[in-house]
Amino acid sequence: GPGGIIPPGRRRLSPCLLSVNSQITGSDTVILAAILAVCGAWFGLANPVARLPLLMLLLPAGLAYLAIRADTARQAAKWTYWTGAVAAAGNLYWTSLPVHDFGGMPWVLAVPVPILMGLVLGAYAAALALAWRFGASRLPAWLFLPYAAAAWTVMELLRGTLFTGFPWLTMAAAFSPWPMAVQGAAFLGAYGLSGLLAALAAAPAVYGLFSRPTLAVVLIAAALAFLGNRRLAEPVPRIAAAHVTLVQGNVDQSRKWAPEAEEETVEKYIELSRRALSDAPSDLLVWPETSMPFFYQDGGPLAQRVRDFVASAGVPLVFGAPAYERTLGGHVLYNRAFLLAPDGRTAGYDKEHLVPFGEYVPLGQYLTFIGKLVEGVGDFKPGASAAPLHQGDLALGTLICYEAIFPELAQKRVEAGANVLVNISNDAWFGDTAAPRQHLDLALLRAVEQGRALIRGTNTGISAVIDPRGRVMAQGGLFSALALPCPETPIVSETTWYHRCYGLITWGLPALFVLLGLAACLRPVRSRDRRPGGLTL
Template sequence: MKRLPDVRLLIACTLSAVLLSIPWLVPHTGALALVGFIPLLLADAAADRIGIRRFFPYHFYTFILWNTLTTFWVCNATVGGGIFAIVANAAQMSLVWTLFRLARRRLPGAVPYVFLAVMWIAWEARYFEVDISWPWLVLGNAFATSTKSIQWYEYTGTLGGSLWVWLVNLGAFGLICSVADGRWHAWTKAARMCSFAGVVLALAGPLVLSKCIYDNYEEVSEGSVAVVIAQPNLDPYEKFESLPQSAQTERLLSLFDRGLADVPDSSSVLLLAPETFTSDVVVNDIGASPTVQAFRRYLASRPGTEMLFGASAIETFGTRSAPSPCARRYGDGWYISRNSAIMTGPDSSAQIYHKSRLVVGVEMTPYPKIFVPVDDFLADLFGLYSLMGRCEGQEEPSVLRFGIVPLGCAICYESVYGKFCTGYVRAGAQAMTVITNDAWWGDTPGYRQHLSYSRLRAIELRRDIARCGNTGISCFIDQRGEIVSSTPWWEQAVLSGSLNLNGSQTFFVRNGDMVGRISTLAFILLAALLAVRFIMPRR
């Protein structure tokens, strides 16, 4: 007879999913992630005690629910992509948990739990690097609205937060289990005090350290850049389907007029516009774009101003053979799609940066040598132009110069990748900009989560950030990750402010993701030990 799911285990798994979800849904609740795994860990241990050998449905249910509660909004942009993201991410989490349960059968004591923590962090670290990447729910992101608690991210990056989550969860779980099974009373008083103090230290130590850093950090200012951010509030379906580009440009420039009204005529000002504002740019001849021409006429009448804006661009190639697997036919040649940021002044010069971290499926085809032929076959089968995007980015981040000041420009999804964003600073960026279009998700937690990740980047890099969203939220963020000023959601708005310049580099920028590398090494060593234990017969 088939065994029915245990209600008590389902309740515990549901509680874990809810606790892990709340930090992404309710501001300033990151601390709940520090206990979020405890119900699941207790359910896992209880399943063994009551003879449930197949725990996979329980932990997979937990991760499906967690992913659904926090990232359901992806379905507003693409139903199929949203479902795939939820299921695929949950499946990878469940694979980690399955390997942990496997380790419990062969490794002694607390070692399987150490294996679980380092394996999870190693998976997160690798997730930032692969083509099919969706690191939205990296555990360290749980503190994105609790920035006063994680000022030490300038040393560890976001994965330092993931390590903190596991230290507290596993420490507290160990104490609960020791009390429940009676081992606590068999320990000496000194052992009990040490174990309790260890958990308290794991919980409170990072908080105390962060407060010390926060209270003593002084905003670095090696000069400043005046910025005017325009939020045109263009509905994406109207923008790409019915509203002429000339009307969009007129709306944007009228917002800049409002923002520049209070700026002295002699001031140098950077005008910041959102991602994919125009789609009439050919990289080979940027000046031929009617939008760029309109921008340059506007800038010529306002000396000292330059504009940084996003464009859906193409780059053409006159070669006989395709320059890359993602290239498409363009007359007798080829073209490659780009999601670009362009810096231009009133003259004919322009700088360009191509988005490197592209959204899987929507913007780019992963592992193109494999999946481009598959995409072509399916598109022909269903009579479509294409099922997946074919954008390509550049290999490494680069800076755009406002006058002589080097600035980084993270385009949309790139702002989720902390280690990647260190490349802007290593390339010389003294301040950061983020341009994005979050309108596809509607009024959901998605755009708020995306905004909060820019706050993490400000701490990791110790750079001021000017963020421009098509429909919001646009804002200025200081080097401690605090939002200095912001616009409302889904309103036309303009925001003026300044970016302090900082030429120094944080430990995280200089040394990269140490937590991820150490966790990966520990995982490899413990995985090797586990393999040996399975190969060698038990005595």
């Protein structure tokens, strides 16, 4: 009721998220919880101001508090919807930049883009909160905690699958700067790890800071930290190592596709590579996504220059370029990664998961008014093969651009035999924002999940080499032309528990959520003195 007063006869959960002065009203604590949740998401994930990964836990804690603090389910959905929407919109602020700078949209139309995305993503937060509210009112603590973890995992799975999928704001990615904290992804995957962390954060909000469930959470968190550090101390089971050199051209995106700039771009990459090879030999050169802004497959003087350089250097090269295939209906365009060997042999991988409104327009025949968003890029078609690109001991599982944010794609690459993951990308679209760092944090999780080194070559940054434990071995900066060597990139054939049990985890955690949800349905709503707040294990 108004001011946090409970009307007579109204039953309500009584959580304790924060130790607040008794004079603070219920509405004040609700506002405070929402603010802390939004700020936690902002400062927990990569942003241009300051960052502390641990603050990300305030988001699930705040959502849990709001869910059970509300008088009704409708009120809980409303509070958590807007909290989730604002948190998502804030972290996706950068989406307005490519729409304005490269899509030709005025700011008045570009600025609402992250807001609209937040309004969609807020629905996931509201659905999660309703599930948590339902479970907390019926399940004992020892069942509610796994239920809460499974519910968050299902939310992230759905967010990464529905409407082509957008798993950008995965909670586990907030902890990528702390390798110790993300080792659980090798066993549960990023979504499962997110769910576990969310449940640990929600427990104090549901049961109180000084309750037995919260004590159990502290012990579980300590065990996770111990196991994470122990796994980092173990040697990586590599079968060999390769000297990899990444070349970051820092080519201006606004000039990249201009025909007069093609020769300059080719020469820039060749010169940066030549200098790097003069300093130290390399087993593999990596240039970014569409680093060659022409149809390499057609041959011609520029393609011949690339072939001549690779032959004279004696080093295989991975690079990106547009490609096409002739069909009865015309030409089909692909975003392709080429592997060019010194003897002239060429293999390729065509991007499988395309960026909607960036590489193609969904229902483009009807949405003709947004054609400008893909101007200069083309309307691409997805590739079909996940086979690795082979060169000597290297079996390169290739991920182009934001394919690195999808766990299932990295799974397919390793399943097909990849012993190293390669992610070539062009993050120039995002400008000097938090997006390149957020993208790197998500890609890092694929290395931990699959137990593979990840080589990430970008046009403007952030290029990096990440070891199978999620430790950054080499990293470049933003908007600088550079060559980044990494002499001991591990080649690994052993797989992680997550990889081996991928199907069990992917389907098992949602099944756990359903089973515990059914168990909750069969249990009565607990009496007031048994509700969270006074509940013990």
